[in-house]
Amino acid sequence: MTSTARVEDLRVATYTVPTDGPEADGTLTWDTTTAVVVHVQADGTSGMGWTYSSPAAGTVVIEHLAEVLTGRDPFDITGAWEAMRRSCRNYGTRGLVMQAISAVDIALWDLKAKLLHQPLSEILGQSRCAVKIYGSGGFTNLDDARLARQIESWQAAGCTAMKIKIGQDWGGDLNRDLARVRRLRLLAGDDVELMVDANGAYTPGQARRIGAALDDLGVVWFEEPVSSDDTEGLSEVRRALRCDVAAGEYVADLYDARRLLPVVDCLQLDVTRCGGYTGWRAAASLAAARNRQVSAHCAPALHVPVAAAVPNFRHLEYFVDHARLEAEVFNDAPTPRDGHLHLPHDRPGHGVSIAEDAERYRHT
Secondary structure, X not given: OOOOOOEEEEEEEEEEEEEEEEEEOOOOEEEEEEEEEEEEEEOOEEEEEEEEOOOHHHHHHHHHHHHHHOXXXXXXXXXXXXXXXXXXXXXXXXXXXXXXXXXXXXXXXHHHHHHOOOEHHHHHOOOXXXXXXXEEEOOOOOOHHHHHHHHHHHHHOOOOEEEEEOOHHHHOOHHHHHHHXXXXXXXXXXXXXXXXXXXXXXXXXXXXXXXXXXXXXXXEEEEOOOOOOOHHHHHHHHHHOOOEEEEOOOOOOHHHHHHHHHHOOEEEEOOOOOOHHHHHHHHHHHHHHOOOEEEEOOOHHHHHHHHOOOOOEEEEEEEHHHHHHHHHHEEOOOOOEOOEEEOOOOOOEOOOEXXXXXXXXXXX
């Protein structure tokens, strides 16, 4: 399919929203969440995409991607994706560069659907009408009261699976990690699937030891028990445990995905980091060829259309920071109902737009 329209302009805006107090996982602390938003214009229509990244990703869009896209057929998304990747060869095509490409790719898919006056879910294909979510947050620095409030919000959303952070201080307090998992079980109830995320905090030996205790507690998902760069360590932990071992939120391309697939039970993919909808679908297909499910990492509003399109989809992370930002910065971000996010069938594109009140968070 081709179009008589041509890409006319790319614009970038960056929005930063404070978190609800300082937050931490096993290896990092933060107090804000930043979205780098890209608008691609063609034939009087604008498509929008974003990535959760540094403002530097916006610089990559303006300095290195805009010239590549201007004048292109907006329907040639695959060609645009490859042209963007090739243009950044000398800067590296992962990390910030791929996050910038991801935002532009998402905007191009949104633009195409709008030019065709169709919901994006119909353009991508649809294998389900709603996307299952799990509650995610449970930061290592939360006290019991704040953790309880997050769990209550997930219960209100109908989540039947919940995930908290462990690996405090790079795995320096295993007893507290386990105490918090027991607290999650107590507050969430016996019918909820327990999930934990160590963010690569443990050594393989630590991960095996705490993983055995997690198995005894009924945990079904152990995310990044060791660094996702340590494929040997992931394989070692996976062989030792009953619970599923997951990783992949930093996947940038098919080479990354192929490297992880033999050592995880479920491959995580982040549409804002792995090349947008184009990269996400390709990596999900690679996982399907390995008989692996995929799980969508964060960015709930963006993941709904593509998560609904792939048969080997498991669930979507309803992460408290991104849910908060999307409610503040965007109009019509999907809200949970009965443990699912539902596809917007009444709006073209992915159905999300910038809110007027978002200007208070804009700094570029």
